[in-house]
Amino acid sequence: MQSQTISSYQTPSGQRVEILKQSFPSLRKRPVKKVAFVSGLHGNELEGVYICHLLTKHLSELQRTQPEAFQGEIHIYPTVNPQATAIGTRLWPFLSIDYNRQFGGPDGNSLASKCAQELLNDLKSSADIVIDFHASNLHLKETPQIRITEGFHKKLIPLGVHCNTDLIWVHPSLPMFKSTLGYNMNQSKIPTLVIETGIALRINQNFSNRILLGMLNLLYQVGVIVTNNPPAPVKRPIIVQPSQVIQVHSKHAGLFVGHTDIKKKIAAGEVIGEVVDAQNGQTLQEVTAAESGFLFTIREHPLVYPGALLGRIAKIT
Numbered sequence: 001m002q003s004q005t006i007s008s009y010q011t012p013s014g015q016r017v018e019i020l021k022q023s024f025p026s027l028r029k030r031p032v033k034k035v036a037f038v039s040g041l042h043g044n045e046l047e048g049v050y051i052c053h054l055l056t057k058h059l060s061e062l063q064r065t066q067p068e069a070f071q072g073e074i075h076i077y078p079t080v081n082p083q084a085t086a087i088g089t090r091l092w093p094f095l096s097i098d099y100n101r102q103f104g105g106p107d108g109n110s111l112a113s114k115c116a117q118e119l120l121n122d123l124k125s126s127a128d129i130v131i132d133f134h135a136s137n138l139h140l141k142e143t144p145q146i147r148i149t150e151g152f153h154k155k156l157i158p159l160g161v162h163c164n165t166d167l168i169w170v171h172p173s174l175p176m177f178k179s180t181l182g183y184n185m186n187q188s189k190i191p192t193l194v195i196e197t198g199i200a201l202r203i204n205q206n207f208s209n210r211i212l213l214g215m216l217n218l219l220y221q222v223g224v225i226v227t228n229n230p231p232a233p234v235k236r237p238i239i240v241q242p243s244q245v246i247q248v249h250s251k252h253a254g255l256f257v258g259h260t261d262i263k264k265k266i267a268a269g270e271v272i273g274e275v276v277d278a279q280n281g282q283t284l285q286e287v288t289a290a291e292s293g294f295l296f297t298i299r300e301h302p303l304v305y306p307g308a309l310l311g312r313i314a315k316i317t
């Protein structure tokens with residue numbers, strides 16, 4: 001494994017911050033393919049950082065025992081927003097900038113936009129396929145899923161099916177996505193899968209291990225890793241179109257108490273949870289599934305207000 005600094009800067013207090021890339025070179029002069037894994041654009045999303053650790057550990061061991069397995073190149077960028085990860089905040093510290101909204105626009109003069117440009121350039125020269133790991137925010141727990149912007153789906157779904165996620169959600173293109181890393185890489189014709197899993201500031205080992213298996217399978221399927229003992233078979237994800245996703249909202253301000261976890265098969269009418277009023281002991285809303293399907297998002301943060309998202313159900317046709 002080789003380590004390289006792709007950006008560095010000095011903080012006002014004199015500390016030097018480095019953004020690192022760990023690389024596993026190919027044995028071949030011309031690598032079969034080059035795959036990159038990026039994590040930590042949002043500093044409070046730790047699931048991807050942990051998956052990068054698992055990947056690095058697994059690949060280091062493979063390099064030691066079967067160096068001939070590396071037919072392609074692998075690059076891992078485990079914490080691309082290191083100061084935000086260090087303190088567990090979503091945004092680039094001090095400037096409160098969303099790092100995943102700094103890509104592809106006119107060159108800004110902030111440190112975040114300079115680092116974004118360097119990351120984008122480095123990825124374009126290092127990768128044919130990119131995986132960008134995200135966890136959910138502090139409010140919602142997400143089953144392991146791939147989010148694809150409509151328009152890129154034809155290229156991305158055939159790669160996404162190897163990743164051992166529960167679902168692939170194709171969603172409409174919104175203007176706010178145009179400044180993300182994933183959108184700009186895909187616009188540059190480098191297929192980039194955005195994986196979303198778990199919840200911010202937590203690590204779900206079950207989800208992380210499932211995605212690790214998916215990533216090893218993806219590397220195997222695209223010919224980057226060739227071994228005699230291929231990874232265990234992965235599950236085929238459900239592919240969900242925008243019209244199949246039903247959102248469940250709170251009608252009141254109060255406390256949401258979930259009565260179920262993420263659930264593969266929830267029946268129409270089944271109770272998801274309740275919204276309660278702390279002051280008068282009343283249940284304000286019994287929250288039920290409007291349709292049968294896969295409850296793939298569930299609210300974890302209890303504080304709600306009218307319109308707050310409590311869950312999402314994918315109708316399975």
Ligand SMILES: [Zn+2]
Nearest residue numbers: 042045134135
């Ligand atoms: Zn994120």
